Amino acid sequence: MKYLFDNLSEIEKKLRSIRGILLMFDFDGTLSPLASTPQQAKFPNNIKNLISKCSKFFPVVIISGRSLKDIKIKVGLKNLIYAGNHGLEWQIGNKKDYFVVTKEAFQSYLVIKNEFKKIKRFFPGILIEDKKLTLAIHYRKLDQKFVVKFKKKAESIIKLFNKINNLQVLRDKKTIEFRPNFDWNKGKFALYIFQYFENKFKHKILPIYFGDSATDEDVFKILPSGLTIKVGYSKISQAIYYLNNPSQVALFMQWLLLKTAKDK
Numbered sequence: 001m002k003y004l005f006d007n008l009s010e011i012e013k014k015l016r017s018i019r020g021i022l023l024m025f026d027f028d029g030t031l032s033p034l035a036s037t038p039q040q041a042k043f044p045n046n047i048k049n050l051i052s053k054c055s056k057f058f059p060v061v062i063i064s065g066r067s068l069k070d071i072k073i074k075v076g077l078k079n080l081i082y083a084g085n086h087g088l089e090w091q092i093g094n095k096k097d098y099f100v101v102t103k104e105a106f107q108s109y110l111v112i113k114n115e116f117k118k119i120k121r122f123f124p125g126i127l128i129e130d131k132k133l134t135l136a137i138h139y140r141k142l143d144q145k146f147v148v149k150f151k152k153k154a155e156s157i158i159k160l161f162n163k164i165n166n167l168q169v170l171r172d173k174k175t176i177e178f179r180p181n182f183d184w185n186k187g188k189f190a191l192y193i194f195q196y197f198e199n200k201f202k203h204k205i206l207p208i209y210f211g212d213s214a215t216d217e218d219v220f221k222i223l224p225s226g227l228t229i230k231v232g233y234s235k236i237s238q239a240i241y242y243l244n245n246p247s248q249v250a251l252f253m254q255w256l257l258l259k260t261a262k263d264k
Contacts, residue, residue: 020205029212087189187218
């Protein structure tokens with residue numbers, strides 16, 4: 001990965017070669033600093049204002065692991081496209097759509113949820129987040145002395161479902177997430193929305209995606225011809241560039257707005 005601000009000349013060259021931009025963002029850890037719980041996450045006003053300004057020049061898409069309802073409330077801006085549950089549900093304009101989760105997957109969620117409820121009193125600080133289409137167990141607030149024991153217990157619960165092929169398990173940033181076993185993720189949704197706008201505009205556009213977590217790697221892999229930017233350096237990420245934190249994401253948006261205004 002290359003540091004984005006050391007390579008702005010490359011970015012300018014790409015911008016000159018296309019006629020439009022598609023801006024896509026993860027939310028937690030990308031636009032909002034990571035918080036102990038999803039409810040505590042704050043959307044900085046300066047970044048919110050920049051997102052609003054960007055949406056006047058080009059399409060802006062938020063692709064989050066949160067539920068669609070939750071991410072819309074957290075961001076609180078109109079004229080954006082929202083995708084929740086890693087792209088399993090989305091809203092484009094006034095139209096909402098989603099993947100139908102099988103009864104078997106829902107039943108598995110219920111059993112897993114109940115299993116974690118049983119152990120919750122032994123591990124104060126864990127949070128069970130039921131997002132309807134997915135289920136997440138957060139343990140950022142768990143006392144460090146309990147983490148190893150909790151992870152062992154969590155893996156024993158996961159093993160109950162190893163032979164069931166209707167769920168995927170994702171472990172990332174002190175979160176264990178259970179998702180339906182669909183061939184669909186943030187990357188597939190990002191490609192879908194990219195193709196949607198190219199067909200709509202009838203010309204080539206440059207997709208730009210910012211993300212910080214393992215789920216965002218699905219986008220980095222599927223959009224190699226775009227600008228893929230990881231928030232937080234990683235030796236194993238497939239993103240082309242990196243920035244250090246959400247504040248630097250804001251700085252790049254400011255730079256992009258200045259370039260856009262200059263070229264108008």
